[in-house]
Amino acid sequence: MARPITILKALATAYRRDWTAIESLTGNNFFLLTLLLLQQAGVFVYLILGLVLLFPLSTDPLRKIPPSRLALWPLTRREEWVLRAAGPWINPLTWILAVGAIWSAGRTISVGLWAIIGGLFVAAFALSHLPSPGRTPMWRRVPGLPGPLNQLVRKNVREILSTLDYYCAAILSLTVLAWRLFGPPLPHEAYMAMTVLTVGAVSSYAQCLFGLDGEGGLSRYRLLPVRGWQLLLAKDAAYLIALLPLTLPLAPVAAFGGALMVLAVGHAPSVEHPREQTRWRFSMGGALGNGIVQMIAMAMTVSSIFSMSIWFLVPACVAWTGSLWWYGARLERAL
Amino acid sequence: MLGHNGSMISCRNLTRRFGEFTAVDQLNLEVDRGAICAFLGPNGAGKSTTVKMMTGLLAPSSGEVRVGGLDPTSAGLELKRRIGVLPEDLGLFDDLTVEEHLLLTGDIYGVPRAETRSRTSQLLHALSLEHGRRTFAAACSHGMRKKTAFAMALLPNPQVLFLDEPFEAVDPVTAKIMRDLLQSVARHGVTVFLTSHILSMVERIATRIVMIRKGKVVWNSTVNELPQSLEDHYFDLVETPVVEELEWLGPSRF
Numbered sequence: 086m087a088r089p090i091t092i093l094k095a096l097a098t099a100y101r102r103d104w105t106a107i108e109s110l111t112g113n114n115f116f117l118l119t120l121l122l123l124q125q126a127g128v129f130v131y132l133i134l135g136l137v138l139l140f141p142l143s144t145d146p147l148r149k150i151p152p153s154r155l156a157l158w159p160l161t162r163r164e165e166w167v168l169r170a171a172g173p174w175i176n177p178l179t180w181i182l183a184v185g186a187i188w189s190a191g192r193t194i195s196v197g198l199w200a201i202i203g204g205l206f207v208a209a210f211a212l213s214h215l216p217s218p219g220r221t222p223m224w225r226r227v228p229g230l231p232g233p234l235n236q237l238v239r240k241n242v243r244e245i246l247s248t249l250d251y252y253c254a255a256i257l258s259l260t261v262l263a264w265r266l267f268g269p270p271l272p273h274e275a276y277m278a279m280t281v282l283t284v285g286a287v288s289s290y291a292q293c294l295f296g297l298d299g300e301g302g303l304s305r306y307r308l309l310p311v312r313g314w315q316l317l318l319a320k321d322a323a324y325l326i327a328l329l330p331l332t333l334p335l336a337p338v339a340a341f342g343g344a345l346m347v348l349a350v351g352h353a354p355s356v357e358h359p360r361e362q363t364r365w366r367f368s369m370g371g372a373l374g375n376g377i378v379q380m381i382a383m384a385m386t387v388s389s390i391f392s393m394s395i396w397f398l399v400p401a402c403v404a405w406t407g408s409l410w411w412y413g414a415r416l417e418r419a420l
Numbered sequence: 421m422l423g424h425n426g427s428m429i430s431c432r433n434l435t436r437r438f439g440e441f442t443a444v445d446q447l448n449l450e451v452d453r454g455a456i457c458a459f460l461g462p463n464g465a466g467k468s469t470t471v472k473m474m475t476g477l478l479a480p481s482s483g484e485v486r487v488g489g490l491d492p493t494s495a496g497l498e499l500k501r502r503i504g505v506l507p508e509d510l511g512l513f514d515d516l517t518v519e520e521h522l523l524l525t526g527d528i529y530g531v532p533r534a535e536t537r538s539r540t541s542q543l544l545h546a547l548s549l550e551h552g553r554r555t556f557a558a559a560c561s562h563g564m565r566k567k568t569a570f571a572m573a574l575l576p577n578p579q580v581l582f583l584d585e586p587f588e589a590v591d592p593v594t595a596k597i598m599r600d601l602l603q604s605v606a607r608h609g610v611t612v613f614l615t616s617h618i619l620s621m622v623e624r625i626a627t628r629i630v631m632i633r634k635g636k637v638v639w640n641s642t643v644n645e646l647p648q649s650l651e652d653h654y655f656d657l658v659e660t661p662v663v664e665e666l667e668w669l670g671p672s673r674f
Contacts, residue, residue, distance in 0.1 A: 225515070225556065236516060236524035243515035298513065301557075305511035307477050309528050310500035 088160055089167045096146050096175050113289045113367040114376025115250070130282070133256045146175040230326075234311075234319040241323030244297040245290060247364040254286035254331050262334040277391040280335040281384050284343040287328055288379050291351030292370035294320040296362030307420045314413025320355075321348050321409070336391050342398045343387040345405040350379040352412035356419055428453045428580055428611040429474065433483035436469050443469040445635035446483070451628065456602060456612040458626035460619070462659050466635040467615040468508050471582050474613070475505050488579050501529065504573035506583040510565050514558035518549055518568045521557065522575055529576035536575070543571040546597055562589045570598060574605065581605065583614040587621050599625050623650040633658050 115130075147155075147168065160168070173179050224246040227239050245251055261279050264271060294317070295303065306316055325344055332340035354360075354375050362368055370376050382404075389397035429451035436444040444466040451457045461467050472478035473485055476492030476499055485492060490499045505511075512521060519540060526536025544550045547567045557565060566589055573581055581602070587595045595618075602612050602625060616622050622629070629646060631639035631654065638657050646653050655661060 233527040233530075236520050236527060239520070240513050240515040247515075297515075301509050301511050302513045304477075304507050304509050305513065308475070308500060308505050308507065308511055310497055311528055312497070 086164070086167065088158070089164045089171065092150070092158075092168060093171055093175060096149060096172070099149050100146055100175050100177075113250070114292070114370045114373070114380060115253070115285050115287075115289060116367070133253055145172060147172040234315060234322070237316070237319035238323045238326065241294075241320050242327050245287070245323060245327045247297065248287075248290055248362070249365060249367045250287045250290050251327065253367075254283045254328070257283045257286060258331040258334055265334055276336045277339065277388055280332060280340045280343065280391070281387050283331055283335060284328065284340050284347060284383055284387065285380055287324075287368075288347045288351070288383060289368040289370035289376065291324060291347045292354040292375060292379070293360045293362050293368055294324075294351065294355040295359050296368065297364065303420070312413060313416030313420070314409050316416060317352060317356075317409055317413050321405075324348060336387070338395060338398070339387045339390040342390045342401040343383040345398075345401040346382040346386045347379055349401075349404040349408040350375065350382055352408045356412045356416045359419075427451055428455075428488055429457070429613060430486040431470075431474075431483065432485075434470070434473060434480055434485050435482045436466075436473060436478065437481045442635050444473070444480075447632070447635070447637055449630060449637065449640065451611055451613060453611055454606050454609045455627050456606050456614070456625055457628040457630060458622040459613060459615045459630050459632065460617075460622065460654060460658070461615075461632035465632045465658075467632060468584060470632070471505075471508075471584055471613070471615065475503060475507075475582050476500065477507075501576075502579045504576060504578035504581045506566075506569050506573045506581075506586055508584040510569040512557040512565055512569060514556065517554050517556050518560065518564065519544065519553040521568050521572055525572045525575045531576060539575050540571075543575060546601065547571055547594060548597075563591060563594070566590055567594060567598075574601065578610065580611045580613065583612065585615055585617065587616055587618045595621060619651045619654055631658050 225243050227242045227246075229235060230238050232238075257279060261271070261276075295306075298306070309316075325341070328344055329337060329341065354370065354372070358372075360369060370379075386397060386401050390401075427450040429449065431447050431449040434444060434447040434449075435442065447466075447470060459467050459470065469478065473480050474487055474492060476496040479493050487499055488502050490502070492499050516524065522540040522543065523536060525531075526533070526539065531539070544553050547570065549564065549567055549571070552560060552564050555564070557568065560568065566586070570583070570586055573583065583602075586598060586602075590598065599621065602614075606612055606627075614622075614626075623643070626643050628642055629639065629650065630637060639653070643650075648656075
C-alpha cells in the first residue's frame with residue numbers, strides 16, 4: 086500500500102499548489118469591486134463566479150499524472166483501485182461538498198441546492214475524462230483575420246478564451262439576452278448597469294495582457310521586428326474582438342467606449358508590472374488602486390455614452406491612443 | 421554595412437557581467453559572410469549569453485558587437501529584420517499551431533502572403549512537419565517544437581542565422597535535413613552561427629570552430645586548422661570527461 090500512498094501524497098502537494106490559483110479571485114478587481122460596491126446585491130454575481138470556478142476545479146486529480154507515467158509504474162490491480170477510490174478525495178471541493186451535504190441534511194432548499202452543485206461537480210469530473218470532440222477544442226477554433234498582425238490577434242483571442250473572466254461575462258450577457266427574449270421589458274438603465282458589469286468582468290484581464298504568453302512567447306516578442314505599440318495593438322484588438330459580441334444584447338457602443346478605457350488604464354500594469362496568469366482561472370490584476378481607477382473610468386465612460394452622447398467616445402479613443410503610444414514605447418524598453 | 425574586416429559578425433572585447441559573475445569575458449570574434457561558425461563550450465560557458473548579445477536580447481556590459489554592420493543595441497529593429505534566430509527556449513506560443521507560427525513569421529517580416537504559403541509548405545515538407553501542421557505548439561513534442569522554431573528562423577530568408585543547439589532533440593533524419601538546409605543557405609551567402617553539443621554533427625557542417633570556456637575564447641580557427649579530431653581537441657581544451665563508478669550498481673555481472 087506504500088506506493089498508492091506515495092502517489093496520493095505527491096498528488097496532494099500538486100493539488101495544494103494548484104489551489105493557490107484560487108487566490109486569483111482575490112486579485113480580480115471585478116470580484117473586489119463587487120464586494121465593495123454591490124455587497125448584498127452582489128450575491129447574483131458571486132453565484133456566477135462560483136459556478137464558473139466550479140468546473141475547472143472539479144477535474145479528477147489523477148489526471149495530473151501523465152497516463153504513460155501511470156501505466157509504467159509497477160502498481161498491482163488492487164493498488165490501482167485504491168488510487169482510483171481515494172483520488173477524488175484529494176480535491177478539497179469533494180470535502181466541501183460532502184460537509185455541505187451533511188450540514189444541509191433536513192433543510193429542503195439547501196439539500197436541493199447542494200444536489201445541483203454536487204451534480205455539476207460530478208458532471209465536470211466525468212467530463213474531464215472524455216476526449217474532446219475533434220482535435221481542436223472549441224475555444225481554440227478562432228478564424229483567421231486580415232492584416233499583418235492577424236496570427237498574433239488570433240493567438241491573443243485564444244488566450245482570452247482560456248480565462249474564466251470571459252465565461253463570467255458570457256453568462257451575464259446570456260442572462261440579459263434570455264431576459265430580452267423571454268422576460269418582461271427591462272428598465273432602460275438596466276442595460277447600462279449590465280454593460281458595466283459585463284465589461285467589468287473582463288477588466289482584470291486587461292491588467293495582465295502578457296500573463297498567458299509564457300517565457301517562450303515573451304522571448305519571441307523580443308525577436309520579432311515589430312514595435313511595442315503593435316504588440317499592444319494586437320492584444321487590444323483581440324480583447325475587443327472577444328468582448329464586443331458579448332455586449333450586443335446590452336449597449337455595444339457604450340461598451341466599446343468602456344472597453345477602450347479599461348485597456349487605456351490596463352496598459353500600465355500589463356507593461357510595467359507583468360504578472361503571470363494561470364489558464365482556466367480568474368485573471369489576477371495589478372494593484373487594487375489600478376483596478377478601482379479602471380472600473381471608475383470605465384463606468385463613467387459607459388454611463389456618459391449611454392445617458393448623454395456618443396461623442397464621449399472621443400475622449401475614450403484619445404485616452405486609448407495616448408496609452409497605446411506611451412506604453413508601446415515602454416514595452417520596447419521592458420522587453 | 422559590414423563589421424571590422426568586412427565580416428558579418430564582429431565582436432571586440434565583448435563582455436557581460438551579472439553582478440560579480442562574468443559570463444562573457446573580453447570576447448573577440450570575426451565571422452565571414454557565408455561561413456558556418458560553431459560556437460562550442462560546456463553548459464554555463466557563456467554561449468547563450470553571447471548569442472543573446474549578438475541578437476540584441478541582452479546589452480553588453482562593455483565592448484562592442486556588430487552583426488551585418490549593425491549595433492544590436494541601437495539598431496535593434498533593423499537588425500531583427502535581417503536575422504533569423506532559433507532561441508534557446510524556442511520562443512513559441514502555446515496558442516498557435518505549427519503552421520500558424522510560420523504564417524505569423526511571413527506576415528511580420530513582410531513576406532508576400534502567396535510566397536509565405538509556398539515557403540511554409542516547402543519547410544513543412546522538408547522538416548516532416550506536414551502531419552502536425554495543425555497541432556498547437558503546447559501539444560507538440562520537443563522535436564516538433566524545435567523544427568517549428570528552426571523553420572521560423574529560415575522562412576524570412578535572413579542574412580544571418582543564429583541557432584542555439586539546433587540538432588538537440590531531433591531525430592537523425594531531420595538532423596541530416598537540417599544540416600543540408602544550413603549548408604545550402606550558407607552557399608547562398610547566409611552566415612550561420614550555431615551552438616551545439618553534438619560534436620560529430622558540428623565537425624561535418626562547420627567551416628569555423630570557436631570554443632569558449634568560462635566566458636573566454638580558448639580556440640578559434642577554421643575546421644581544417646584543427647590539430648586533431650574535434651572531439652579530442654574539445655576534451656583537451658574545454659573539459660575532460662571524468663567517469664565515476666556508481667558503487668550502488670554492485671559488482672560487474674559480465
